[in-house]
Amino acid sequence: MPLTSFTPEPVTPDPTRRTPHPLLTQSWLDMAFLHWAADPADVAPLLPAGTVPDTLDGSTYVGLVAFRMHRIGWFRLPGIPYLGTFPETNVRLYTVDAHGRRGVAFRSLDAARLIPVMVARAAFRLPYLWSRMAVRHDGDVITYTGTRRWPGPRGAHSRIVIRAGGRIEDPTELEHFLTARWGMHNTFFGRPMYLPNTHPRWPLHRADLIECDEDLVAAAGLPDPAGQPVSVLYSPGVPVRFGRPALSR
Numbered sequence: 001m002p003l004t005s006f007t008p009e010p011v012t013p014d015p016t017r018r019t020p021h022p023l024l025t026q027s028w029l030d031m032a033f034l035h036w037a038a039d040p041a042d043v044a045p046l047l048p049a050g051t052v053p054d055t056l057d058g059s060t061y062v063g064l065v066a067f068r069m070h071r072i073g074w075f076r077l078p079g080i081p082y083l084g085t086f087p088e089t090n091v092r093l094y095t096v097d098a099h100g101r102r103g104v105a106f107r108s109l110d111a112a113r114l115i116p117v118m119v120a121r122a123a124f125r126l127p128y129l130w131s132r133m134a135v136r137h138d139g140d141v142i143t144y145t146g147t148r149r150w151p152g153p154r155g156a157h158s159r160i161v162i163r164a165g166g167r168i169e170d171p172t173e174l175e176h177f178l179t180a181r182w183g184m185h186n187t188f189f190g191r192p193m194y195l196p197n198t199h200p201r202w203p204l205h206r207a208d209l210i211e212c213d214e215d216l217v218a219a220a221g222l223p224d225p226a227g228q229p230v231s232v233l234y235s236p237g238v239p240v241r242f243g244r245p246a247l248s249r
Contacts, residue, residue: 008054008096013171013180015198022241025079027070028199029237030135030142032162034064034212035178036225043093046221047105050192050248051095051185054102056177061230062222063092063104063178064214066144066160067237068135072116086112087133089146089158091220094178095185097248101194103183107220110146110158124195124245125188140164141210142234148219158214164234165206175204178231192248199238207234 009016040053040060047053053060066089071079079085090109096102109126111117112133120128133146141163148156168175183196209232218224 006052006096006098007100008102009100011102011173011176011180012182013176013201015182017182017196017198017243019196019198019241019243021243022075023244024242025071025073025076025240026084026242027079027237027239029068029070030137031065031067031233031235031237032142032144032160032207033178033231033233033235034160034209034229035061035231036227037230038062038222042223046107047093047095048185048187048192049190051097051103051105054094054096056174060094061178062217062225063090063094064158064160064212064217064225065090065092066135066146066158069111070237083113083115086116087135087144087146088112089131089133089144089160089216091216091222094181097185097192097194099194101183102181103185103194104181105185107222108216110148110156110216112146114150124193125186153219156215156219158216159211160214161209161211162232162234163208163210165208168204168206168233171202171204174231175233179204179233179235188245188247194246194248196243196246197240198243199240202235202238205234205236207232
């Protein structure tokens with residue numbers, strides 16, 4: 001279905017919905033956002049059923065996002081300190097569905113804890129992969145590393161080094177477009193699924209990319225990124241609440 005048949009909701013830096021009864025809680029900390037522009041035609045075949053590429057001025061984007069997952073919890077129970085806390089790096093695309101809901105679709109999610117990987121693959125059919133990973137700080141320089149273990153391709157890797165800069169007081173339209181995403185699109189047993197989330201407005205910072213050596217984007221079935229990212233951002237993070245999934249027929 002062409003994008004012109006959809007009317008996307010506005011991009012808003014604050015969530016438009018509430019999650020009074022969360023299914024999941026967690027925090028995303030030390031976020032590094034790297035983005036490259038992409039042709040929507042290259043991305044469209046890789047998206048979940050019922051979605052099309054979300055675009056800004058005719059372009060869509062491929063995101064490589066590295067961070068520390070912190071204390072995943074179910075419902076209102078306290079977050080789990082060890083199994084629910086680990087580094088993660090994902091490759092994501094930008095989506096909109098027939099209801100106008102903007103979201104992200106994950107091509108891969110590398111994480112450092114095997115049990116959460118297994119649960120996410122089984123419960124939500126998400127492409128989580130078990131990897132050896134680390135996040136290290138040296139002053140304002142942050143290094144994210146990962147090497148894939150299972151299910152493969154084994155050895156797919158990433159090394160991202162950024163220097164976090166000053167707070168962005170007035171993010172651009174593109175910066176909001178890439179970060180203010182209030183849901184995830186996926187396919188669950190052949191049915192389109194939308195998993196909503198809410199969190200405070202992102203505290204975004206400028207960031208300099210010192211090093212990016214990775215093949216996760218290519219391993220996710222996308223063309224190798226061409227040149228430097230068009231956007232590099234850092235955030236100290238936000239607490240997140242996921243609502244219950246909405247399934248379509």
